[in-house]
Amino acid sequence: xxxxxxxxxxxxxxxxxxxxxxxxxxxxxxxxxxxxxxxxxxxxxxxxxxxxxxxxxxxxxxxxxxxxxxxxxxxxxxxxxxxxxxxxxxxxxxxxxxxxxxxxxxxxxxxxxxxxxxxxxxxxxxxxxxxxxxxxxxxxxxxxxxxxxxxxxxxxxxxxxxxxxxxxxxxxxxxxxxxxxxxxxxxxxxxxxxxxxxxxxxxxxxxxxxxxxxxxxxxxxxxxxxxxxxxxxxxxxxxxxxxxxxxxxxxxxxxxxxxxxxxxxxxxxxxxxxxxxxxx
Numbered sequence: 001x002x003x004x005x006x007x008x009x010x011x012x013x014x015x016x017x018x019x020x021x022x023x024x025x026x027x028x029x030x031x032x033x034x035x036x037x038x039x040x041x042x043x044x045x046x047x048x049x050x051x052x053x054x055x056x057x058x059x060x061x062x063x064x065x066x067x068x069x070x071x072x073x074x075x076x077x078x079x080x081x082x083x084x085x086x087x088x089x090x091x092x093x094x095x096x097x098x099x100x101x102x103x104x105x106x107x108x109x110x111x112x113x114x115x116x117x118x119x120x121x122x123x124x125x126x127x128x129x130x131x132x133x134x135x136x137x138x139x140x141x142x143x144x145x146x147x148x149x150x151x152x153x154x155x156x157x158x159x160x161x162x163x164x165x166x167x168x169x170x171x172x173x174x175x176x177x178x179x180x181x182x183x184x185x186x187x188x189x190x191x192x193x194x195x196x197x198x199x200x201x202x203x204x205x206x207x208x209x210x211x212x213x214x215x216x217x218x219x220x221x222x223x224x225x226x227x228x229x230x231x232x233x234x235x236x237x238x239x240x241x242x243x244x245x246x247x248x249x250x251x252x253x254x255x256x257x258x259x260x261x262x263x264x265x266x267x268x269x270x271x272x273x274x275x276x277x278x279x280x
Contacts, residue, residue, distance in 0.1 A: 013132035016125075021117055024103035026050075027141040032098065037071040045142035050095055057087045104128065105139050228270060228279070 014020070026047045033042045034049065036056050043049040053072075060068050060083070068086045070078045072094050080086040100111040104125055111117045121129040128137070231251050273279040 013134055014138055015132050016121070016128050017130055018118060021103065021121060022114065024138060024141070025100040025111065025117055027143050028101045028103050029140045029142050030101045035073045035094075037073060046095075046098055046100055048142055049098065050091070053090050053095065054087055057083065057090055060086060101139065103139055104133075105137055 029044050032049045067079045102109040
């Protein structure tokens, strides 16, 4: 087994080819203001500005003359016959004139036209043009940029891998000796087993005998007459459930009393007591 440390994962790199330069410049972070009439938003790249202007075009309504008007500042051709023609006009006449930054870090060059980007790399960045550069050499991107080339992973080792390095051994938990008896049955802990032991003083206690309660017998005419008076609650009384209810004064004397809970049962019970002569 060699003691030298091999680098298994190499740093990711970007390929600066003719086809990859323009997407990197479009997504390079650079404050780019919107020049649409009435819009004061500043976008962070050419790509986000493009999506923003196309959204402005989608909100344009057809005018009375059947034309679509471009509201880009300093526009010489504002009238267009369709919405698709308006979007093509914005891409060709306005977005193509927005300056692009150089995608190489620490380079302050500003590209006015798209064909000038390739010329700039041939003259200034000749050693990097068409080659792979590390990620820290590219300016920050507005959208996540994926390197065009990925280093393939190394092959699997050819030597045998011991099984103990791939599987984890299972160690059972230790059981206390007090929890299991000799016959294998579980028993209660000590503090619970003491509850079954009878105290020494329990035998001295004698049972206490209580006398029977007197029975209540009601006979006819043995009780004083009971007067039951039912009153109706006033409507304007504010009910407060957290304190006793107010006494109604003066009392309401009326027979139109709404039934409450269990009132029919109470009424039948009173009628039966009156029939038996207990109530009058």
